[in-house]
Amino acid sequence: MRDLQQTSGDVPDLMADIGRNARAASRPLALASTATKNAALEAMATAILVDREQILAANAIDLAGARQGGLAGSFIDRLTLTPERIEAMAAGIRAIAAVKDPVGEVMAEWDRPNGLHIERVRTPLGVIGVIYESRPNVTADAGALCLKAGNAVILRGGSDSLNSSRAIHACLVRGLRQAGLPDHAIQMVPVADRAAVGAMLTGLNGAIDVIVPRGGKSLVARVQNEARVPVFAHLEGLCHVYVDKSADLDMARAIVVNSKMRRTGICGAAETLLIDRSAASTHLAPLLDALKAAGCEVRATEEVRALVPGLASVSETDWSTEYLDAIISVTLVDGVEGAIAHINRWSSAHTEAVVAQDQAVADRFFAEIDSAILLHNASTQFADGGEFGMGGEIGIATGKMHARGPVGVEQLTSFKYRVRGTGQVRP
Amino acid sequence: MRDLQQTSGDVPDLMADIGRNARAASRPLALASTATKNAALEAMATAILVDREQILAANAIDLAGARQGGLAGSFIDRLTLTPERIEAMAAGIRAIAAVKDPVGEVMAEWDRPNGLHIERVRTPLGVIGVIYESRPNVTADAGALCLKAGNAVILRGGSDSLNSSRAIHACLVRGLRQAGLPDHAIQMVPVADRAAVGAMLTGLNGAIDVIVPRGGKSLVARVQNEARVPVFAHLEGLCHVYVDKSADLDMARAIVVNSKMRRTGICGAAETLLIDRSAASTHLAPLLDALKAAGCEVRATEEVRALVPGLASVSETDWSTEYLDAIISVTLVDGVEGAIAHINRWSSAHTEAVVAQDQAVADRFFAEIDSAILLHNASTQFADGGEFGMGGEIGIATGKMHARGPVGVEQLTSFKYRVRGTGQVRP
Incomplete structure (x- = not known):
């Protein structure tokens, strides 16, 4: 991963690289077995528990910065990690491992009078971009949910939680490696530059299939207004x-x-x-x-x-x-x-x-x-x-397209049709 | 319906009215029974056959205009209606009536350990905007498909087919009335002004849930670039x-x-x-x-x-x-x-x-x-x-969100969750 200290002039190139790497990783991921994905999730949960001291130390740096910046108490609370919260994070990943793998599920199948047999089968969405505020636990939740559904993910967390998120992300990558999955299956944008968000909202030259904003109203509204790719979002829960x-x-x-x-x-x-x-x-x-x-x-x-x-x-x-x-x-x-x-x-x-x-x-x-x-x-x-029994969620969607209500593993999938014939041609 | 001859200054007001009317019509439509919707479809098919001379006369006006405008042969061909094509249009509406009504289908249901029973049930999408080129048959196809799925629809056809589309639309409205459904369930933009398309792409103040462009690459590309609401589109079939x-x-x-x-x-x-x-x-x-x-x-x-x-x-x-x-x-x-x-x-x-x-x-x-x-x-x-046995399609989607492949009646739906309890509160 490139260094944190770079100028915004590098951001477009950096983000284009991240997009290409995610797209490349999405292919082996789409074919990964349930056992392999679950092994990675299990290894991630273990790595987070093993690294708890390093994660807490990284979080202390973020907290010191946030306090110095005079940020509000509720913000500090969401940013704070404790041993209990780290354990909950690991347990959350294991709950996602326990959820049924949706990929490959035959959602419907039928025969046509001409003998064609049609199946609608679940597939990963591809590459998901998650843009969130300074809540380090989202790094683990979002990474695990996207992986279980066979998607590559690009995580862009709040700049005030960058050290915490990087420490957690390192554990996720260790889990991927242990299971033989590509490192680029879960990438984290390593810069605080806001231009990185703008680049993600353009879709990175078609590399991103959907954006999930997770945070307050202003973040979600910005994403909905500017995104040139589909968005799973809710503006509010009234x-x-x-x-x-x-x-x-x-x-x-x-x-x-x-x-x-x-x-x-x-x-x-x-x-x-x-x-x-x-x-x-x-x-x-x-x-x-x-x-x-x-x-x-x-x-x-x-x-x-x-x-x-x-x-x-x-x-x-x-x-x-x-x-x-x-x-x-x-x-x-x-x-x-x-x-x-x-x-x-x-x-x-x-x-x-x-x-x-x-x-x-x-x-x-x-x-x-x-x-x-x-x-x-x-x-x-x-x-x-x-x-709802979904093992977790990446958010609640209030739109009517694709996902609605809690967005869990199954909602992070698409589908394709498999049609089997015996030489049929159309009259 | 307002008159065709108005200035573009009226278009924003006109389109806002159309949006409000569609939203209002979408509520009774969502509750309409399968029998009522099928009765409307049957009456529409009959009205189209009864009115075939009027439809052909309207089409003759459009064709004369197109020839005078020097439009290409393939364009003229798509614009041309014949008695056979009118019969095919009526048959197409009847095929859609024969398709299973997706609204109300329980797509999944399960129980939670705390006794909550959760159902995911299909609902209409709400209001669909269809923007198409000068192919008058799309007026009937799109109107019928959207109605069967319980959606209100706003149709904006190519300006060169306006007379033909209005004649067909009049038959659709007669079918709605005969079944006791609101006229505004299927509205046609009555002006040729291109500002009407721009207004639809903004979503008409939240009145439109999804836009379906049906036509050539330049139309689809414009819609995908400018739409502020979700779009079902494919750019090409390679x-x-x-x-x-x-x-x-x-x-x-x-x-x-x-x-x-x-x-x-x-x-x-x-x-x-x-x-x-x-x-x-x-x-x-x-x-x-x-x-x-x-x-x-x-x-x-x-x-x-x-x-x-x-x-x-x-x-x-x-x-x-x-x-x-x-x-x-x-x-x-x-x-x-x-x-x-x-x-x-x-x-x-x-x-x-x-x-x-x-x-x-x-x-x-x-x-x-x-x-x-x-x-x-x-x-x-x-x-x-x-x-595929879907009774018809409004297009083929190549995106991965919501609908993919042929977009038929079922793909024009959303869903909601119904959760039944006995007094459960969350600990």
């Missing part, structure tokens, strides 16, 4: 919980509080609570009391405030605000129809939950809302690839 | 046939001639013939003689020309040229490995065929070439949604 009059109150209380408060900073956290107007006298006050008791600020319509004193006012902008904080907006709606109308107007199409004992209400909610994930009688915080 | 030394000569002859000569102007037509060097003495001359006898110009390497006299020379640019004409480039290669190397270097990843009796050769060809469609002992001209 998730709703609707409590129907048929809801069991205890269940509703548990789901509402968990959806909002378990972790407020994740995209699957609820931001708006919709309560059936018919349940205002029975469910409204207990639910809002539970939220307040859990430390949540409640912003409510005038109608709600008249029924439950002491609440802040909600404004129109709240309905489209992803707080990512201990704040929730609340309104009464006219049953499931009102909930559907509110959600279809304001949702970011990420995740919505309905709490109801009435199955017809849940069925209608499921049918008429077009969000990536719909839950009945469960917390929105289950919107997660690990919770 | 298809190869490899004849192995194990090939049955008669079968190889039939497949090579059919792949190249059945129709030379389609994207699934072969452009390059690769012959196993070990079969030069047995297969080369008979295959080239058959091509020449069928009226094909053969451009060959010096090695081939030394073995078969009277052939034109091939140059490096031929390997990347989609002739779409009765011309083929030929070279000898070192077995299937040589064929794979040539194809991976020059192919547009559309369709490739191998002719071989040796199964191991076919298996390797299938494994190591990453094109959308691979055929063993069959003609490349089967690369077609109708031939």
Whole structure:
């Protein structure tokens, strides 16, 4: 790998090399057996545990730089590695090794009247570019997920985590070598220069098949605006919980509080609570009391405030605000129809939950809302690839093309058709 | 529908209206039953047959304009409607009605240890924008395919076919009405102004989920370069046939001639013939003689020309040229490995065929070439949604995202997750 200290004039050449190397590596990778890929993942997990001291030392350098730069506490927290977080990283790689290998799976097959037999078979996507912020664990997650799906990956992490990411990346490369896979299967952009991101967004002369941005809104928005290759991205998770009059109150209380408060900073956290107007006298006050008791600020319509004193006012902008904080907006709606109308107007199409004992209400909610994930009688915080049994995720997609919802190993694949004949020609 | 004669200053407003109307129509469409959609398709087919005289009269106006404009014969041919072509259009709509409705299909389902039951279920994509050249039949094909998959569609056909397309579109709208579906399910941009295309490529404020360009290279390239929404497109079909030394000569002859000569102007037509060097003495001359006898110009390497006299020379640019004409480039290669190397270097990843009796050769060809469609002992001209049993196609995608190969009804869908719980919250 080239040296870190170079001028941005070298970046286009460097990135073109990285692109060519990734494309070349993607061919043997696409043919690699499940056993070989899993051996590499196992060796990576072991290398990360063996190198934990070196990784922590590299992280200490990054942390010192970030503190000197006066970066925010939440930023420092995401950047920080601990022995426990390193162990979780290794366990995450092993969880991905345990996931079924999608490559080669026959997704569908059929015969034609002329005797042709057609199969649709899963293939790797090819080369994936992952652009992320200063969260060193993404280096391991993204590298492992892409490898399991037979893809080469180009990782471009935040500049403040470069030392940590390089230490982790070195472990990934050792794992590749031990399994006899090419080093270039997982490359890390070795420079902090932002021109490297711009080069990736152009696709590196066709070398990159898809870009995955993983980070805050400004990163994702930049990638979506500038990318000349397909992007798996979600801009935000503006998730709703609707409590129907048929809801069991205890269940509703548990789901509402968990959806909002378990972790407020994740995209699957609820931001708006919709309560059936018919349940205002029975469910409204207990639910809002539970939220307040859990430390949540409640912003409510005038109608709600008249029924439950002491609440802040909600404004129109709240309905489209992803707080990512201990704040929730609340309104009464006219049953499931009102909930559907509110959600279809304001949702970011990420995740919505309905709490109801009435199955017809849940069925209608499921049918008429077009969000990536719909839950009945469960917390929105289950919107997660690990919770879906995918072994991990590289993000949650809210677009409708290719991948939607959690992007795990299977979503990092494409397919091709294999057609077998006995000499057929077309009349 | 607004009048045709308006200034381009009105176009942004007009297009914004069309986008809003499409988005609004997409909701009832997504919920429409299979029976309702099929009733609409059946009524459209009938209306087209009933209105055939009006459609032919409209087409006569377009044809007179095109002739006056001095447009090329192939252009005029694609623009021309005949009673037979109108019948084929109606039959095409009925074939789409006969295809299985993908919407609502549970693609996968599984249980989690915590009792959550997860389903991945097919949904419409939403709103599709189709931009095509002056081929009036695309109006019917694209409208019907999008409707069957539960999508609203915005059609923008070539300006030289506007009268024909409007006459066909009127039949489609009558079919929608008869089935009780919204008129705006299938809208046609009523102006010839090119600014309408530009507006569609921006996505009409999020109203368009995907753009499908259907036409020649310059149209597709413009759409791919300018679109700010996902695009299903293929730039070209640079298809190869490899004849192995194990090939049955008669079968190889039939497949090579059919792949190249059945129709030379389609994207699934072969452009390059690769012959196993070990079969030069047995297969080369008979295959080239058959091509020449069928009226094909053969451009060959010096090695081939030394073995078969009277052939034109091939140059490096031929390997990347989609002739779409009765011309083929030929070279000898070192077995299937040589064929794979040539194809991976020059192919547009559309369709490739191998002719071989040796199964191991076919298996390797299938494994190591990453094109959308691979055929063993069959003609490349089967690369077609109708031939695949999809009831029709809106095009062939050579990208790796979402749809690849023929884009039929099923490929015009997305999916969402339905998660059913009993009060689960995340620990």
